[in-house]
Amino acid sequence: MIEIKIKKQIGNFNLDVNVKSQNKILGILGESGSGKTMILKCIAGLIDPDEGYIKFNNEYYDSSKSFSMKTENRKVGYMFQSYALFPNMTAEKNIYFVCKDKKKTKELLKKVGLYEKKDLFPKNLSGGQKQRLAMARMLSINPEVILLDESFSALDSVLRDEMEKFIKDLITNYDIPTILVSHNKEEVYRFSEDVLVIKNGHIEDLGSKEEVFFNPKNKYSAKLVGFDIFLSQEEKKDFEFKNKPGPNIAIKSKNIKLKEGSNFIIESKEEDLEGYFYNVKNKDTKKTFRIKSNLDLKIGFKINIEVTNFVNISF
Ligand SMILES: Nc1ncnc2c1ncn2[C@@H]1O[C@H](COP(=O)(O)OP(=O)(O)OP(=O)(O)O)[C@@H](O)[C@H]1O
Numbered sequence: 001m002i003e004i005k006i007k008k009q010i011g012n013f014n015l016d017v018n019v020k021s022q023n024k025i026l027g028i029l030g031e032s033g034s035g036k037t038m039i040l041k042c043i044a045g046l047i048d049p050d051e052g053y054i055k056f057n058n059e060y061y062d063s064s065k066s067f068s069m070k071t072e073n074r075k076v077g078y079m080f081q082s083y084a085l086f087p088n089m090t091a092e093k094n095i096y097f098v099c100k101d102k103k104k105t106k107e108l109l110k111k112v113g114l115y116e117k118k119d120l121f122p123k124n125l126s127g128g129q130k131q132r133l134a135m136a137r138m139l140s141i142n143p144e145v146i147l148l149d150e151s152f153s154a155l156d157s158v159l160r161d162e163m164e165k166f167i168k169d170l171i172t173n174y175d176i177p178t179i180l181v182s183h184n185k186e187e188v189y190r191f192s193e194d195v196l197v198i199k200n201g202h203i204e205d206l207g208s209k210e211e212v213f214f215n216p217k218n219k220y221s222a223k224l225v226g227f228d229i230f231l232s233q234e235e236k237k238d239f240e241f242k243n244k245p246g247p248n249i250a251i252k253s254k255n256i257k258l259k260e261g262s263n264f265i266i267e268s269k270e271e272d273l274e275g276y277f278y279n280v281k282n283k284d285t286k287k288t289f290r291i292k293s294n295l296d297l298k299i300g301f302k303i304n305i306e307v308t309n310f311v312n313i314s315f
Pocket of ligand 1: 010011012013030031032033034035036037038039
């Protein structure tokens with residue numbers, strides 16, 4: 001269980017969140033500057049909240065306790081994108097320096113598959129090995145909570161998938177509440193159980209990952225989880241639907257079918273790896289829409305658009 005109730009004003013930015021997640025892994029999504037890192041920094045004690053508390057499992061932190069506790073005394077495992085390993089220490093020393101426990105250092109090196117590399121310095125480890133070392137060092141303090149801030153962004157996509165799985169298994173195995181911040185929605189979906197969406201320091205959406213990804217509450221949230229076409233009551237005119245839509249809807253491009261017809265005209269097109277982006281104009285309203293399709297159609301071609309799946313949202 002993760003509970004975060006904090007308020008913090010820095011300059012003009014006002015963070016005010018009240019989150020309860022029954023699960024162990026919470027993903028945070030939000031556009032750049034929305035306050036994701038600030039939440040993690042408040043938990044880690046790098047920023048002092050103005051008011052509030054945090055609760056992980058049965059550990060209850062409030063302003064009079066953990067918020068006033070020195071950062072180095074908190075049991076928070078914070079993994080930065082850069083891993084922040086000590087460059088002048090071997091892999092083994094990186095862990096031992098933090099936990100001062102030889103047996104635990106050995107155990108963790110084995111656990112993350114780095115025992116053979118224990119005498120190497122971080123500069124001689126690969127990206128994935130560095131990340132596993134950072135993870136082992138983080139676990140060596142017996143953290144009450146783990147914070148992953150864009151922790152997989154520096155890895156190539158193959159290694160990223162492998163490390164995500166490795167770290168998720170480890171976290172599940174150690175049973176530690178974890179908060180993941182990432183710009184990558186697929187990563188948030190794969191990793192998290194619950195998802196928080198924040199905008200400008202405030203909650204926009206919160207729920208299980210299925211709720212947020214498949215039934216987002218609003219346009220902001222829908223955009224972040226991959227919906228890219230938004231139609232109001234008026235704009236829906238001339239689109240064809242498999243089921244009856246509500247007044248405002250969000251659609252993913254992949255859930256649109258272009259077919260012969262005369263309601264829309266293709267005005268321009270761009271090609272990318274997965275297909276084409278078309279700007280299509282409604283013949284009556286003259287409104288244009290950007291539609292993705294893998295059909296190769298000519299500019300000036302007249303079409304109809306069928307929506308095979310959508311969600312009703314408010315905007
Ligand atoms: N020390 C500070 N003084 C003034 N404003 C700050 C300070 N630290 C952060 N902010 C502002 O608070 C807001 C939230 O910052 P934060 O780093 O949490 O965003 P973020 O969602 O993590 O963004 P990104 O995805 O780009 O990393 C930003 O508008 C930022 O400029």
